[in-house]
Amino acid sequence: MAKVKTQFVCEECGYISPKYLGHCPNCGKWNTFEEKTVQKEATGLKATRRMDFNGQQTKPQLIKDVKFEKETRFATDSEEFNRVLGGGVVPGSLILIGGDPGIGKSTLLLQISGQLSQKKQKVLYVSGEESASQIKIRADRLDVDGSNMYLYPETDMDAIKSAIDDLKPDTVVIDSVQTISEAQVDSAIGSVSQVRAITADLMSIAKTNGITIFVVGHVTKGGAIAGPKTLEHMVDTVLYFEGDMHHSYRILRAVKNRFGSTDELGIFEMQESGLKEVANPSEVFLEERLRNATGSAIVVAMEGTRPILVEIQALVTPSVFGNAQRTATGIDRNRVAVLMAVLEKRAGLMLQNQDAFLKAAGGVKLNEPAIDLAVAISVASSYKDKGTDPAECYIGEIGLTGEIRRVNRIEQRVQEAQKLGFKRVLVPKHNLSGWTAPNGIEVVGVSTLAQAIKLALK
Template structure:
């Protein structure tokens, strides 16, 4: 018996090679090649295709591509204003984070708008889906359910019913007969996504794909999967916390900086309209090492509590821990404090935490991290009605950040009385109801708040 031919594919970028190599020539990643059987394609129908004629840009109409509301405001925000017809959206996240719940709630809102939705599951039975749907609320319209993993049969069903929205749960369970490898492999995921993309663009159907993630937090399968789809959304959150964050990492039709905040309850996901109030709930008063920072996620200002604990170490090498922010950035800021203020932190353990479990990596958090470390080191509590934001440079200067006025307005709305911000930002903004104090360097912060 002749041995079937196989090739090697890179899991990151999809590069194809006739033999295994340690480093991918395409993306330069190491140990990413996996062996897959060759995909056999029919050549009988290729000659009957007719090439399309190109069209001018001015002759193309966009009235038919008006966005459709998902019925969930936070999801619409992340998508850029609603669902774009004939688009392909990938939703990834950890197991049990709420991906299927979110899309099932979206299906409920869309069928209530008298639109037709087809929910295709390769992981649950029809009765299991109905049990979860009954927990989420009342479906006024009829939601079409299908348990199938064969892409050819799924395509026939879509062409027959012509739904407006299709949900695939999940892409790792789908397969095509032409590909001899197992479902979830590099070849199957790539071919299944390509087939769904042809369905979305050819039939004008919006397709939502649920994808599992690896332990590194990336969608399982080849990285080329994220390049093929129009939008990539990641559903993040701590299993021990009730909140969830929906973040766009790729969006051809909108911003990639927007986030949506949800709270997981027994009846499903509930939108958090005011994330700042939610993140500051339970904040201690009069405690050292606790300050509030004004952050920006997309176009939305979010106030978060930054906590720091500095204490003497009993070991030769002090411990450094950062939760919710960049660990290397915290080490950099501590080095700036030691050099510019003469504070000896080499014999101290330091722990920095962004309360609530949310992760903030923007440089505007620097001033709050520095202030929290100073407050804990000196054991002096900052005023509870004071908020800070600004970027700290290596020379100790406080640099300007973007959208400073929106940050200050959000702080005033939440009842804060004083806002410490970069002097370069203070000169260009005016906000009613809050005192603005501009600072140029961390020495001024030291003199103003740490006695």
């Protein structure tokens, strides 16, 4: 009798080792290796070759002979969802959606499935976590029209492939990939081997037959999509559905998109009747702002092609311990440390013995250089205990020598500020040429950090 061979696989990244390791040399995680039985390689080539519904297999051909239609997209009724995908859904694409449990991934995809069904698309909704009656109850609550949508509660991949072959749908939803099992893979459901094999099958179906497939992925405690990192490499688009369970707002963000930008985000509000789009997120982020509070500054940030006004809040207090703390939420902590060093060196603020706590209000994450000036103004406002003008906002990147550097799309940013009733905006001096400011808002150019603080904190 042949000896059974085993190997040890990291459940986080899929790294394979012939012996057990406490620390993964690839991803750096501890205690993630599990013993797996080595699978025999398939003897037949047909099991792995791509084949469409008509039984046609792919063959090598000259690039000049490849026939294709111009990239077309089909739009859903959700403008926010279309924006994140780059203008709509590309047929034949494999889209992975991750997020915390209960954040609304299934609700979002059920609503999108209903919208596509109304557009005469045949949708197959495969659920490995709920029964058909449970999905029907939620669909009725969300008022989803499923006239052309099929529900299929199944976890066996072979049965799912047979159902796809029989129905020939335009769109397939897999909820979720960690609950589906591949019979040919001798491993536990949700393991690295299972997830990799299932995703490979789905990718083959999507690319060969032009079917759009949405896949729901669970996330780990660290917020990353569970399973091997190759899962994100195999798909065309990776979307993260983020939000606070204690607040109603949700943010859909693209971290990978082969057919569009990864800088776009969509904002939704979770209501009793489902997810509703937030058409003007700037008003949402500013509606609870105190008018005369210190340590508050408004920045016009760009998220892809969309300008969003966000309140930057800072609290500067004397340090109790020997080393001053630097804590940031929604802003890069290293950026905060650099800006506070510039404030101390170039603006004369003694911050080395001050704790600083900063956050971007509303749960949004900001990572562009144009937020530097608003961050510095908020810190200076809290340190000096002087409030900023509630009708003023700040845009600009700060250099290490204290200069205010130009930023992109300044005209769009200023127009958004004017639209929401702001009366004055501080921008880099070198951004003033080449465009005309809209009526009703004063645009002031600043060249140094000290000059901007002097104007903002009169």
